[in-house]
Amino acid sequence: MTTCGEFLVKQLHAWGVDTVFGIPGVHTIELYRGLPGSGICHVTPRHEQGAGFMADGYARVSGKPGVCFIITGPGMTNIATAMGQAYADSIPMLVISSVNERARLGRGNGYLHELPDQRALVAGVAAFSHTLMSVDELPEVLARAFAVFDGQRPRPVHIELPLDVITAAADHLSVQPRLVAPRPAPQAALIQQAVQRLRKAQRPLLLIGGGCVAQPEAVRRLAETLDAPTALTINAKGLLPAAHPLLIGSNQSLPPVRRLALDADLVLAIGTELGETDYDVVFDGNFRLGGELIRIDIDAAQLQRNHQPVLAIQGDAGLAIEALLEQLPQRICAGRSRGAERVSGVRRQLVEEFSGWAHYRRLFDCILEALPEARFVGDSTQTVYSGNHLVELDGPRRWFNASTGYGTLGYGLPAAIGARLAEPTRPVISLMGDGGIQFTLPELASAVEARVGIIVLLWNNQGYGEIKRYMQRRDITPLGVDIYTPDFLTIARGFGCLAERARDHGHLQSLLREAPSDRPLLIELAEAPPFAP
Structure with missing residues (x-):
C-alpha cells in the first residue's frame, strides 16, 4: 500500500522539490516512509524556527519554494515566526504539518500536541492554510499551493494532514505533471498611459523592489532607456551592477536621496511596498515624492498602500517592464534627464553621510x-x-x-x-x-x-x-x-x-x-x- 504521506513525497519530487527541512516526530513519521530513495535530500534543523529560516534562505537563492515537514502543535508554533518573515518578504514556502485525527480536531481533550485550531494560528502568516480531510483532496490542494508560488505574490502555504489521513491508502492516486500558473500580465491600456507619462518626464526616478529580483537585465535596460537614477530596496540589491552610473544604492532614508525623490517629476515604483524599513529607517516619516507616482505590483492591494499613485498597474514585474520597453524609444530621456549626473551628485553627498x-x-x-x-x-x-x-x-x-x-x-x-x-x-x-x-x-x-x-x-x-x-x-x-x-x-x-x-x-x-x-x-x-x- 502507498500511503498518503508516501504519495505526497512522490508528488513533491515530481514537481522539482529536491530538499526538505524537518524534524521527525511521532506525528510525521509517515512522511518519512517515502523519503529514502526519493531523490529528496532531508536536512534536520535543531528547532522548527530554524527549519523555516533554512527554507526561506533556500527559496531566496533558488527561486523555488522552500519545503518543511513539521509536527503538530509545538512544531507549528515554533515555525510561525519564520513564516512571518517569509510572508513579509514574499518568499515561497510550503509547510506540511500533521494534525490530530479528524474525529479529535478541536475537541480540547488534551491529546498529544493538540491545539484548538492550527489553521487559525497561522492564518496571518500564510497565503492559505488547508486541512486535508481526505486523501483525494491532496492533488488539488498541492496544485493550489504551487499556483500561489508561480502565479501570484508568493507567500507561505500551510497544508495539515490529520493522522488518520496521512496513513490512509493513496494507491488510486497518480503523480500529476506540474502545470505552471501564468503570472498576470499588465493591461495594455495602462501600459500605454504609463508610456505617455514617461515620455514627458524631465527628471524621472526609478524605485525597484524585491518583486523584480528575477529580472536584472530588464531592470538595467529600463533604467538606461529612461536615463533614470535608480534606488533599490535591500531585497533588490544587485539588480544594477555596483558600478552602474545610474545606481543610487539603497539609501532612501538619507537626505541626499530624499532630496532627489522630491525633485523628481515622475517616479516609477516596481515591485516595492514603499515600506518603512527600506525608505524610512530613521522613522521620521520624511520620505516624500515631489512628482507623479506610477506603481506596478503583482499584488493589487499593495498598489494603494503607503504612497498613492496617479497610475496603478497590477501585473508581474518582468512582464510589465518588457511591455514598457516594447513601447519606449531607446533612451527617451537622454540629454534632458541627466541621470548619471544627478546620481553622481547624490553619491558625492552620500560620502559625507x-x-x-x-x-x-x-x-x-x-x-x-x-x-x-x-x-x-x-x-x-x-x-x-x-x-x-x-x-x-x-x-x-x-x-x-x-x-x-x-x-x-x-x-x-x-x-x-x-x-x-x-x-x-x-x-x-x-x-x-x-x-x-x-x-x-x-x-x-x-x-x-x-x-x-x-x-x-x-x-x-x-x-x-x-x-x-x-x-x-x-x-x-x-x-x-x-x-x-x-x-x-x-x-x-x-x-x-x-x-x-x-x-x-x-x-x-x-x-x-x-x-x-x-x-x-x-x-x-x-x-x-x-x-x-
Missing part, C-alpha cells in the same frame, strides 16, 4: 577582496545595518537579511545554511551579532551534520548594542541590553565547527580564504579596533 562609517567600508572591502563572489545572509546587527547602505554587488540574490520588514532575530545563521544548500558553489557569509546568534546557535550542529560550509562572521559588542543606543537617545536607562555573552569560539568548536577570533584585516582575509567547504567557520570580530573606531 558615511564619513563615520569608514571602518565598516574597510571591513566589507576586505571581505570582498578575499571572496569577491560571496553571498551575504544577515540578521539584525551592525554589520548588516551598515552594509545595507554601503555594499553593492554584481548580481541579485546575493544580499538579504532580516533587518527589513518583519525584522526577526536569529534568521541569519539558518537562512545562510539554506542559501548554501541552494547554491553550494558560492561562498556564503552569515552576518550575525552576539545577541541574535543566541536565538538559533544550535543550528551550527545542523550545518556540521549536513556538511554545509558557511562562514559565520560574528560581530560581538557584548549585548544588544543598537537597542542600548536607542534607549540612551531617548533618555531611558538601559535595561535588558547588557546581556551575558558566552565564549562563542569554544561553543562553536564543541559543535564541530572551526572557530577563530580575527586579529586584524589581514588575518581575517586569511581565515576567509581558508574556510572549509564541509563545515562552518565562525569568525569573531570584536566591536573594537581594528574593526571599529
Whole structure:
C-alpha cells in the first residue's frame, strides 16, 4: 500500500522539490516512509524556527519554494515566526504539518500536541492554510499551493494532514505533471498611459523592489532607456551592477536621496511596498515624492498602500517592464534627464553621510577582496545595518537579511545554511551579532551534520548594542541590553565547527580564504579596533 504521506513525497519530487527541512516526530513519521530513495535530500534543523529560516534562505537563492515537514502543535508554533518573515518578504514556502485525527480536531481533550485550531494560528502568516480531510483532496490542494508560488505574490502555504489521513491508502492516486500558473500580465491600456507619462518626464526616478529580483537585465535596460537614477530596496540589491552610473544604492532614508525623490517629476515604483524599513529607517516619516507616482505590483492591494499613485498597474514585474520597453524609444530621456549626473551628485553627498562609517567600508572591502563572489545572509546587527547602505554587488540574490520588514532575530545563521544548500558553489557569509546568534546557535550542529560550509562572521559588542543606543537617545536607562555573552569560539568548536577570533584585516582575509567547504567557520570580530573606531 502507498500511503498518503508516501504519495505526497512522490508528488513533491515530481514537481522539482529536491530538499526538505524537518524534524521527525511521532506525528510525521509517515512522511518519512517515502523519503529514502526519493531523490529528496532531508536536512534536520535543531528547532522548527530554524527549519523555516533554512527554507526561506533556500527559496531566496533558488527561486523555488522552500519545503518543511513539521509536527503538530509545538512544531507549528515554533515555525510561525519564520513564516512571518517569509510572508513579509514574499518568499515561497510550503509547510506540511500533521494534525490530530479528524474525529479529535478541536475537541480540547488534551491529546498529544493538540491545539484548538492550527489553521487559525497561522492564518496571518500564510497565503492559505488547508486541512486535508481526505486523501483525494491532496492533488488539488498541492496544485493550489504551487499556483500561489508561480502565479501570484508568493507567500507561505500551510497544508495539515490529520493522522488518520496521512496513513490512509493513496494507491488510486497518480503523480500529476506540474502545470505552471501564468503570472498576470499588465493591461495594455495602462501600459500605454504609463508610456505617455514617461515620455514627458524631465527628471524621472526609478524605485525597484524585491518583486523584480528575477529580472536584472530588464531592470538595467529600463533604467538606461529612461536615463533614470535608480534606488533599490535591500531585497533588490544587485539588480544594477555596483558600478552602474545610474545606481543610487539603497539609501532612501538619507537626505541626499530624499532630496532627489522630491525633485523628481515622475517616479516609477516596481515591485516595492514603499515600506518603512527600506525608505524610512530613521522613522521620521520624511520620505516624500515631489512628482507623479506610477506603481506596478503583482499584488493589487499593495498598489494603494503607503504612497498613492496617479497610475496603478497590477501585473508581474518582468512582464510589465518588457511591455514598457516594447513601447519606449531607446533612451527617451537622454540629454534632458541627466541621470548619471544627478546620481553622481547624490553619491558625492552620500560620502559625507558615511564619513563615520569608514571602518565598516574597510571591513566589507576586505571581505570582498578575499571572496569577491560571496553571498551575504544577515540578521539584525551592525554589520548588516551598515552594509545595507554601503555594499553593492554584481548580481541579485546575493544580499538579504532580516533587518527589513518583519525584522526577526536569529534568521541569519539558518537562512545562510539554506542559501548554501541552494547554491553550494558560492561562498556564503552569515552576518550575525552576539545577541541574535543566541536565538538559533544550535543550528551550527545542523550545518556540521549536513556538511554545509558557511562562514559565520560574528560581530560581538557584548549585548544588544543598537537597542542600548536607542534607549540612551531617548533618555531611558538601559535595561535588558547588557546581556551575558558566552565564549562563542569554544561553543562553536564543541559543535564541530572551526572557530577563530580575527586579529586584524589581514588575518581575517586569511581565515576567509581558508574556510572549509564541509563545515562552518565562525569568525569573531570584536566591536573594537581594528574593526571599529
